[in-house]
Amino acid sequence: xxxxxxxxxxxxxxxxxxxxxxxxxxxxxxxxxxxxxxxxxxxxxxxxxxxxxxxxxxxxxxxxxxxxxxxxxxxxxxxxxxxxxxxxxxxxxxxxxxxxxxxxxxxxxxxxxxxxxxxxxxxxxxxxxxxxxxxxxxxxxxxxxxxxxxxxxxxxxxxxxxxxxxxxxxxxxxxxxxxxxxxxxxxxxxxxxxxxxxxxxxxxxxxxxxxxxxxxxxxxxxxxxxxxxxxxxxxxxxxxxxxxxxxxxxxxxxxxxxxxxxxxxx
Amino acid sequence: xxxxxxxxxxxxxxxxxxxxxxxxxxxxxxxxxxxxxxxxxxxxxxxxxxxxxxxxxxxxxxxxxxxxxxxxxxxxxxxxxxxxxxxxxxxxxxxxxxxxxxxxxxxxxxxxxxxxxxxxxxxxxxxxxxxxxxxxxxxxxxxxxxxxxxxxxxxxxxxxxxxxxxxxxxxxxxxxxxxxxxxxxxxxxxxxxxxxxxxxxxxx
Numbered sequence: 001x002x003x004x005x006x007x008x009x010x011x012x013x014x015x016x017x018x019x020x021x022x023x024x025x026x027x028x029x030x031x032x033x034x035x036x037x038x039x040x041x042x043x044x045x046x047x048x049x050x051x052x053x054x055x056x057x058x059x060x061x062x063x064x065x066x067x068x069x070x071x072x073x074x075x076x077x078x079x080x081x082x083x084x085x086x087x088x089x090x091x092x093x094x095x096x097x098x099x100x101x102x103x104x105x106x107x108x109x110x111x112x113x114x115x116x117x118x119x120x121x122x123x124x125x126x127x128x129x130x131x132x133x134x135x136x137x138x139x140x141x142x143x144x145x146x147x148x149x150x151x152x153x154x155x156x157x158x159x160x161x162x163x164x165x166x167x168x169x170x171x172x173x174x175x176x177x178x179x180x181x182x183x184x185x186x187x188x189x190x191x192x193x194x195x196x197x198x199x200x201x202x203x204x205x206x207x208x209x210x211x212x213x214x215x216x217x218x219x220x221x222x223x224x225x226x227x228x229x230x231x232x233x234x235x236x237x238x239x240x241x242x243x244x245x246x247x248x249x250x251x252x253x254x255x256x257x258x259x260x261x262x263x264x265x266x
Numbered sequence: 267x268x269x270x271x272x273x274x275x276x277x278x279x280x281x282x283x284x285x286x287x288x289x290x291x292x293x294x295x296x297x298x299x300x301x302x303x304x305x306x307x308x309x310x311x312x313x314x315x316x317x318x319x320x321x322x323x324x325x326x327x328x329x330x331x332x333x334x335x336x337x338x339x340x341x342x343x344x345x346x347x348x349x350x351x352x353x354x355x356x357x358x359x360x361x362x363x364x365x366x367x368x369x370x371x372x373x374x375x376x377x378x379x380x381x382x383x384x385x386x387x388x389x390x391x392x393x394x395x396x397x398x399x400x401x402x403x404x405x406x407x408x409x410x411x412x413x414x415x416x417x418x419x420x421x422x423x424x425x426x427x428x429x430x431x432x433x434x435x436x437x438x439x440x441x442x443x444x445x446x447x448x449x450x451x452x453x454x455x456x457x458x459x460x461x462x463x464x465x466x467x468x469x470x
Contacts, residue, residue, distance in 0.1 A: 026470055132358015133470055135392040135458040136416025136438045143437065166361035190362025196422040216420055217372030222362040243361040 002172035003179070006244060009126065009160065010034045010167070010184040016157060018124035019113070021105045022048035022066070023141070024075060025130035027055045028252040031162050032128055036064050039126070043109050045101035046071030048128070049080040065089055070108045071101030102127075102144050106154040124157040130164050130252075142194060142241065145170055149239075164252040168243040170194075175234045180226055180244065188245035189231075190222040195238035204231030211236065267349075269335050271327040272297030274354070276306045291315050296334045297327030328353075328370050332380040350383040356390050356467075368420060368456065371396055375454075390467040394458035396420075397450050404430075404446040406459065413440040414460035417448065424452030 005015040019041035049069045068090040131138035148155040161168040197215040206225035275295045294316040357364035374381040387394045430443035
């Protein structure tokens, strides 16, 4: 059985150490604000640094210098590069065209953690991301969440996607027990059969199922509702994506409000 | 036709108020109507827009809207006239709702009471649709689309061969011709085209 504590992640009480990777998507500022202080590392994937600099410009957010900016750096702005170089941030350029900035960031973080903690120490990863841009890029992020699962040079631990209104992660095979609460999460959840047909048995939701076949085009559980502080999903087959709705205070604010906040910076 | 699925009417009302486009009223607002705001309901009622409350909890507002549109088209044109659907959607909200939209694109493919024609998802920066089996010939142009495309194996591994793209198949690719062909052998992938900047939501 695998036990998850996603609420702790968002409340400064993570069950395990985690690093943050910031991708090149508009940052969900309230969510980053909730996780940025207790992270052991903060890495920007290329122009994720542009986004972090923008986030820093919001009034009242907790600011933090990244440990590194990693990638081929073809999107990093001159302004962000200079800004963070002046803070002494490492900016190792990796021009390899066969891996993504996301992958490079994971690898850098994994190696850095190995050098700090000794090899093979678990490190969870929280990815600040968003699916509201190009659809191919949205799917690329989901693809990465699955791709890294068997790659110990990239991930030893769990990977969480923190996006505009949701926290998402790939369920383990077998029984999964999630400890949630209504301070961090609103009621809506989804169990998404990204890898294809799988069977799930659930408890703790408004509509529970037993050995239920789920696949795209046939039936998928979305807009289900949390009805307990401990919800369970048993997976028989390929591993689905589990996604939790964030409470309003942890959701990305209206983008138009966001740009006003930036221009009002103190 | 223009149909709002439940609080899609709130979204549409905001779009009309924010913009300069000539007013076009929805043909109907459909769903269980548990999210439709009082304000939008009142506003469209005074404009005499059809408001169809369907409390069935076993189908989504999206599905109900498709069914209504299909039945209305049948009524106007005689049964079985094709009608394509453009869905104003988005993946930048809740992840479960984003995937629900993708699921619906596939779910309706074999349901002629919901769809007879093609269905397109028009989201924040992309136009996306499910490719047909076998050969697909896509006529594109650079006024409307930017270079990035994706061929996404949503239903699982599939075989494709292509022409008119920059590289041999990968998830993200570039258009290199105004005629792109994609031949599908296996489960149907989702094809997604990046919109030109002027057609994108402007807040990113």
